[in-house]
Amino acid sequence: MAAPKVITMLREIGVEVDELTERILGMLERKENISENVVAQKLKLKINEARKLLYKLNSIGLVTYIKQRDPDKKWWYLYYWSLDKNKLRDIYLQYKKAQLTKKKQQLLDEKKYVFECINCQKKFIYEDALENDFSCQECGNILTGTKPTEIILRLETEIANLYEEISRRERSGQRLKTIKENKRKVEDAKEDRKIELKKKRETKKRAEARKEARKNAVAESAKKKFNTSKKKR
Numbered sequence: 370m371a372a373p374k375v376i377t378m379l380r381e382i383g384v385e386v387d388e389l390t391e392r393i394l395g396m397l398e399r400k401e402n403i404s405e406n407v408v409a410q411k412l413k414l415k416i417n418e419a420r421k422l423l424y425k426l427n428s429i430g431l432v433t434y435i436k437q438r439d440p441d442k443k444w445w446y447l448y449y450w451s452l453d454k455n456k457l458r459d460i461y462l463q464y465k466k467a468q469l470t471k472k473k474q475q476l477l478d479e480k481k482y483v484f485e486c487i488n489c490q491k492k493f494i495y496e497d498a499l500e501n502d503f504s505c506q507e508c509g510n511i512l513t514g515t516k517p518t519e520i521i522l523r524l525e526t527e528i529a530n531l532y533e534e535i536s537r538r539e540r541s542g543q544r545l546k547t548i549k550e551n552k553r554k555v556e557d558a559k560e561d562r563k564i565e566l567k568k569k570r571e572t573k574k575r576a577e578a579r580k581e582a583r584k585n586a587v588a589e590s591a592k593k594k595f596n597t598s599k600k601k602r
């Protein structure tokens with residue numbers, strides 16, 4: 370089985386995780402809100418050990434949890450864990466951006482050496498070449514302009530790829546955000562509708578109660594009238 374995506378991403382960033390943590394992350398990548406009982410069971414750990422590993426992942430922001438009171442043991446909380454995929458995506462994107470900055474600087478550094486001596490293969494920046502009348506400081510040979518080296522070509526490809534990847538990741542991040550926002554709007558509308566219906570029901574109830582009260586009052590006064598007329602007789 371291929372390593373979970375989250376592990377590949379973490380390795381690339383330079384975060385090493387032990388085998389147990391790797392298995393936990395793999396589980397959380399496949400499913401949200403896993404109880405630590407399940408994590409412990411699957412990894413044959415004690416619940417406390419599983420919780421400790423999960424807390425460690427939580428402390429670096431990779432996983433989140435919700436806690437709920439255990440219906441059987443009221444003083445006990447159950448924890449349900451999820452991988453914070455947004456956070457992971459964000460960490461990875463930041464890493465890619467840092468890589469891009471680094472590579473761009475490397476490329477600038479490489480491109481600084483615009484002259485070289487084909488005799489001793491030394492390279493010179495423009496200012497140094499000018500100062501030495503465009504001859505080699507070592508052997509006096511006339512300097513020639515450098516051709517783009519393999520390093521430069523490689524860096525240029527890497528930079529282009531990074532630009533492409535970053536913009537793709539930003540676009541998909543934006544898409545996810547929009548989906549989430551729309552979902553929230555739908556939920557909000559549902560909630561509003563619920564409140565509206567509740568209000569309507571309450572108004573109706575109050576109206577019915579008033580009607581009932583009026584009816585009772587009428588009945589009551591009729592009874593009184595009847596009684597007084599009885600007494601008069």
Ligand SMILES: [Zn+2]
Nearest residue numbers: 486489505508
């Ligand atoms: Zn030379």
